[in-house]
Amino acid sequence: MNAPGMLTYVYAVTQPTDRLHEALAGLRGIGQEPARLLPPTTATPSTGPIPLAFVAGDVPARDFNETSLKDHFEDLHWLEYVARTHHDVVQAVAAHAPVLPLRMATVYQDDQRACQALADQHDSFAQRLDQLHAHTEYGVKIYLSPTTTGPNPATDADAPSTQQASTTPGKAYLQARRAQHHAREAVHRQARQAADAIEAIAARHTTHRVRHAPQRGALTGPQENILNDAYLIPDDQADQFQSAIAEAARSFPDLRIEVTGPWAPYSFAMPPPASPAGPDDAPEPPP
Template sequence: MALYVYAITAHSHPLDLEGLTGVGYDPSPVRAVTSGPLCAVVSDISEEIRPKRRDLLTHQEVQERLMRDGPVLPLQFGYTAADDSSVEEVLRRDADGYLDTLERLAGCAEYHLRASQDEEVLLRQILWESPEARELNERIRAGDQDPQLPLALGQLVSAQVQDRQEALASGLVEALLPFAREHSLRPASGSDFLNVSLLIPDDRKDEFLTAQSNMAREIDGGVECRLSGPLPPYSFVQ
């Protein structure tokens, strides 16, 4: 029977799996496959697993249960293996790398920060602070029919938005980096201008949360910060 694989831990991990059932239409108990100093946390499956809400929540529940008792290498949703022997072979083959990563992640959790900015607030800032943008806008509002004016204003505002948000994102990250062991920047999407994950040691968690909360409260310009965590360290498993 095929296996769904949730995570890799050290053999010394407590592996408190009691009461956990896995993904799938007919979920099986979550169990461990052991090879030397490592364990893989798995459950038996009899069908192709798709990202349905119930299975996504189950995947995350297993990660969080493991994470509370020690370092874990969480696998992304959907990882499967043919059988126990296949899993054991992977654990044997890559044991040194897995053990090094577990040591690196020990005592840490991932926190994920996204930031967005109200477009109207930002536009008002640019028109107030940029003489060139203000002049172009005033000429358009006064009825100047030059067809190049809207294009010039649009290009100027677009460049200003990019420059300002890049500087703001850099400042936010730099303010939080002293609390992080590692960080991972990803391309922002939608209205966000920042998408960053930080690996925060447990003994710096309170300082980090206080600093982030103060920063979010004090920052102006219509900026909204959204912090998630503590999370399994998906972004830092190599």
């Protein structure tokens, strides 16, 4: 039962266990509200033998109603806090039980409507959790370092050298541009070769891949991210996968190849259930 002025925020779907109940005892979510397991309100033959629960918590309606969310999505500090807290709760659950993460800001008007949505989608959730059992998500990223993209024609054209002493500034500039172009082509060729090597490793050790858009801006700093893939890896293959990527990375010294994880399987979770609660429910944020 929600307190007045509160909505039900859902972090993930999981299979409740005694160990998970103990772990949730001290777990706090958004706004330091306690996280809890929310079981379905009904048990029908279609739900099958696998019990499922939402990992949920209360959030203020003033911050998570439809109008407020539209404003908050423009507030990077608010988004960062909610995304980080959402992730922390999901990761804490993943350490103790199978977990199917839901997208940030999956909100229902109250517990009853959230429970009904869980019951309605029980079979789909159970099937997906079964597919993810004993698998973990890892990411692989390829970065180009700014120092590997060749000379800077804006500065190198003016640099003193024996060759430039006998050429005009215009010719020196064009030579520097050509050198920069060739160096960048060589690095991108390396990146394509590295991507092929990663693909071959993934074929041996992973079951699914999701290709995300390369990251930009503050997430990468001065480096250019050109590959940003997520892999679903059987737990008994994770060490071999990471070792193989590290070995392959040594063949590409002009690149930075990074393995991230282990993560809860965000990239391989289904979209959250459509909220049936009515106009007061908050929409999901854009992907």
